[in-house]
Amino acid sequence: MVTGDVEPMSTTQRRRPExxxxxxxxxxxxxxxxxxMPPGFRRRTPGLRREEVAQLSxxxxxxxxxxxxxxxxxxxxxxxxxxxxxxxxxxPEREHLYHLAEVPYEQDPPAAARAVGPEIQGxxxxxxxxxxxxxxxxxxxxxxxxxxxxxxxxxxTANSGMGNALWTLFTVPEPACPxxxxxxxxPVMVATLRSSYGLHAGExxxxxxxxxxxxxxxxxxxxxxxxxxxxxxxxxxxxxxxAVGTMRMTSVSLSIHGLPECRIVVYQPVDEETSLRVAxxxxxxxxxxxxTTTKNPAP
Numbered sequence: 001m002v003t004g005d006v007e008p009m010s011t012t013q014r015r016r017p018e019x020x021x022x023x024x025x026x027x028x029x030x031x032x033x034x035x036x037m038p039p040g041f042r043r044r045t046p047g048l049r050r051e052e053v054a055q056l057s058x059x060x061x062x063x064x065x066x067x068x069x070x071x072x073x074x075x076x077x078x079x080x081x082x083x084x085x086x087x088x089x090x091x092p093e094r095e096h097l098y099h100l101a102e103v104p105y106e107q108d109p110p111a112a113a114r115a116v117g118p119e120i121q122g123x124x125x126x127x128x129x130x131x132x133x134x135x136x137x138x139x140x141x142x143x144x145x146x147x148x149x150x151x152x153x154x155x156x157t158a159n160s161g162m163g164n165a166l167w168t169l170f171t172v173p174e175p176a177c178p179x180x181x182x183x184x185x186x187p188v189m190v191a192t193l194r195s196s197y198g199l200h201a202g203e204x205x206x207x208x209x210x211x212x213x214x215x216x217x218x219x220x221x222x223x224x225x226x227x228x229x230x231x232x233x234x235x236x237x238x239x240x241x242x243a244v245g246t247m248r249m250t251s252v253s254l255s256i257h258g259l260p261e262c263r264i265v266v267y268q269p270v271d272e273e274t275s276l277r278v279a280x281x282x283x284x285x286x287x288x289x290x291x292t293t294t295k296n297p298a299p
Contacts (some may be wrong), residue, residue: 016070019100023068026087027053034088048086057082067101075101116143120256123264124148129282130266131249137196137261138209139165139189150285151241151267151278152178164209166193170217180238180246188235190220191228196261198229232263236270243284244277 028047032038035048035056048056054064059079066073067083080103084094098105116134124132124145131148133141141163154176166189169179179185200206214221232253239247249267256262269275 015100015102016072019097020068020070022096022100023083023087026089026093027068030086030088035086053083053086056086059083075103077103077106114140114142116256116259116262120259120264124266127266129278130268131278132264132266133165134256134262134264135165136259137193137200138206139167139193141165142262147278147282148267150282151239151247154178154242166190166220167213167216170213170220178239178241180240185235185237186219187223187226187228188230190223190226191230192232194224194227195229195231199261237267241277241281244281247274247277249274 027050030048031046032048032052035052037048037052050065050068051061054061057064057079059082063073064083067075077098080097080101081094084097089097095105114136120134121143124134124143128145128147131151132145133148134143136142169177169182169186169189174182197206197210210224214224234250234252236248236250239249241247248270250270252266252268254264254266256264269278
């Protein structure tokens, strides 16, 4: 029976034994051959010895022994990283080590995704007739469904030279731009870009993209200097297409497990008129593809 005189275990008291067991189990699976060391003699287990882990990690044998024994010692991120490299921990194991050692963990910024697999492509294809696209944090277009291409791809946007939504919206002439009310909508998109930029400041790919777009579009350069930040979220936007006129749609962003900083954006008509115009546009695009014609293509 537990009485009121028994104090509950603290978080540290619970984590230290887990830390000790975790380090022992990871050490046991790394062989001397894995780290370029001779096997030696009289080795009771196939894994590394404590002194070998300490030597390879550049820490004292006594300090590492205390760490593996779960003693209440302080560990720096640099030392934990060295131990993690020696024990060949992958990213989830490294994060687990940090948590058990009660050291704040800062995850490395993920590399920008450049493509999606057939499963994600199947998801956005399944939401047709709603336009859907997969963006990464820079608004690179990773995948689209046919509805998205019918509504947003025009000869002018296709010739923009970049598979990036922001680049297209800022560099095509306004009459050819599918986005209406650019003065109010583009600042929000740039602020959304900046909300992701914080994780990637200084990275060559990001800095190059921002520099080139700033040179191509003084409008983008001015908005970027404003420093506004907003996260992605649902919005109602108005688009235009020469064949059917304007269309009002709401955009909904969905995160993708396994693709950090990527999102599926689905566009849905907000009124009956837009639904009819989207359907009419899809029919026109199908006729163009199949080579058939219609007497009244205009809305």
